[in-house]
Structures are given as C-alpha cells and as structure tokens.
Amino acid sequence: MDTIFEWLKQRGIQIENKERMVEALTHSSYVNEHKASKHDNERLEFMGDAVLQLWSTRKLFHLTPALSEGQMTTLRAQLVCEEALAAYNRTLGWGKYLLLGVGEEKTGGRNRDSLLADMFEAVLGAIYLDQGMEAVDIILESVLTPAITQPKSESVIDYKTKLQEYIQADTRKNVHYELVSTSGPSNAPIFEVIVKLEDIIMGKGVGNSKKRAEQMAAKDAFEKMAK
Template structure:
C-alpha cells in the first residue's frame, strides 16, 4: 500500500505528503538513495513526545483516583516497544516503509524496534501536519483500545502494600515460600504462600514466581481487610 492510499483510507486530511514519506524512511534507505537524505529519526523524537502527552492525558482522566506511580507504569506499558510495534502492525505501517536493500533482506520490515519507531514517527508527522484531533483519532483506533489488555495485577504492587501495612502495625516482615510448581516446563504455574511468624497470611498462583508472590500478597490483604487484624 502506498502512503497516499493509506492516508486516504484513514481519512487523514493531510497537507504535506513529504512529511509522511520522511516518517516511513529508514536510515538505510536514506543512505542508499542519494537523492533523498531524510529519515524518520527526527519525527520519531517528536512522536515520542506527543505520545507521552496524549497518553498521559487519557490515563489521567480515565483513572481519576489512581496514584502517579501507577499511571506512570500504565503509560510505560502502553508506549513500550512491544506495544507500539503491535499498533504499527494493526495499522499496516510496515508496508509503507522505505528500506535499504540489506535492511529489507534482514527482515527489517517486521522488526519490532523498527515498527515501534515508525509508529512514533507517523504520530510525529501527523501532529505536525494535522494537529491534535487527528492524532487522537489514531490513538483511539490503537492505544486507547488496548488499555483493558493490561495486566493490572502486574501494575499494582500488592507486596509493597502488604509489607507497609504489617510494618506500620507490628514492625515485622513477611516472607514468601514456594509451595509447588506444576504444569509443563514451557508453561509452569507456581504456587506461593506469604508468611509472617510461621503464620500463612495468603496463597497465590501465577505463571512466574513474581506474579505468584503478588497474588499471595493480594490474597493476604483481602483476608486482613475482613479480619480483626485491622481492627486492633
């Protein structure tokens, strides 16, 4: 698909087609095509800043009661390389790339780092050419739709919350004990208990020890919230 076809298919009211060509030009192509010496890196810089602003604004209003640290983690998950490459694929941006011969042969068109870069450079070009409203339309098709895909148990640090609660009341620490590992070697499941003074406060399962520990801490917090522990 040509860049012009893509812009028309997305109903983007573009003014400067050259900006989008720059957004999809890899350095390898710019180096080989002596008649064209611009690549996407400057627009990638701009797009990164635009994404940080509008994704932050979206999350800030979507989660009015979520603290700064959690919002930062949410944003980082939405704009990390893996995520941006996914959104780039959804839009078919890889097909629009201008690549050098060597980069083409080595699979650059499918490389996550490149796909993430051109998502940012495309956003940068779109912002400079059309402004905020058109950027938001693209973000609504991509990033904003995937907020619910995030693993919130990875984002919420139940272990820290539990430790702070215990220390505030009794100045004690908790430990985590692996109870069992089950499932195949390529997809194991871990079962972990969180313990204080030989008393099991909670149990959790997860696809990694870290996730199992977070689930155990979450289980402990839920139990403590309904017990006499917090009423002392």
C-alpha cells in the same frame, strides 16, 4: 497502488506535507542507498515520542476511577514501550509502507520491533505537525485505547520503571544506563547495556536496539534484587 496517504484519507486525515510524511517512513538504511533521499525518520520519531507521551498521559489522567500517579506512570510505560508500539504498527498495517535499504529488508527489518516502533512514532509526529492532535486522536483511539484494558504480557512489562520504583522505595537515588558495546553488522546491530546505581553495576542486558537492551538490563537487575 495502496499508499499511506490513501490509508489516512480513508480515515479522514488528509496530509498536506507529503514530503514530510515520506520522511517519517524512511529508515536510515534507505537514505544510505538512495542519495536523493536526504533525511531519515529520526527527527520525526523524536516529535512523535513527545506527542505519544502527552496523549497517553492525558488519556490516563481522565480514566475513571482515577489512577494514582504511580499507577499512571506504570501503565503509560507499558503502553508506549517498544514492543507495544510495534504491535500497534502491525495492527494498523503500516509496516508495508516502511522504506528500507536492501540489506535491512533481507535481514527482516520490516518485521523488527525497533524499526516498527520508531516508524510508528515518526508517523505520529508527521500527522501531528500536519493536522494537529485531532488527527492523532483518530489513530491512537483505535489502537492505544483498547490496549489500556488488555492484560499486559511479559514482553511489554516496563522493567525500567519497575526497577526505578523498587530503588526509590528505599532511596531517592536514580539508576542510569550505559552503552557498553555495539556489535554485529550495521543492518542488524546488537547492543550491550549496563544499569548502574552510583558506581555499582546492577544488571546487564543485550538487545537489537538500545531501548530493548536497557529493558533487559533493568530486568536482570530487578530480578536479582527481588529474590
């Protein structure tokens, strides 16, 4: 039977802590339905996010010709946004290893960008803790490095960064995001977010994850200001 351990072994990555790797594959819906499974992948996702930020920053810093700080910030945001991470996961074929609850499976969770992106970061976190950055290099060189030179589609434009840069062209103030509401079933929630500058609501957005809703709110605000 094909497993992520075999997939990684074929690429020279031998995982020692298998329990932690299984945790990286485990969505909260699976934990809710399997009491023997104690932890979902959120903590490892947090670790993987930090690893991904460091790796991508280092990669962009050493590009030739050298990029400016603003160029690095924009490109990094595009490379590590939710849609991009989900695309990397699909390229690697990891989605089939994701452990989901029955309800989440039936509603298409295995192909949902937010779940695939979270899983991608969690697996990176588990690989880093187990084998260090050299093993992470093997994975990210195969999917993220090629993406650096590819044109970015509308879906991977980082509107949060674009909005902040637009605001800071005239002022040093920062925008902030607030979750207004969460609706829908637990296995397919809809988040509504507003983006504010001080007490002024600049835009609103909805999405199937908080990250996506924030991007939509930033897009709404950016497009209004850029008119």
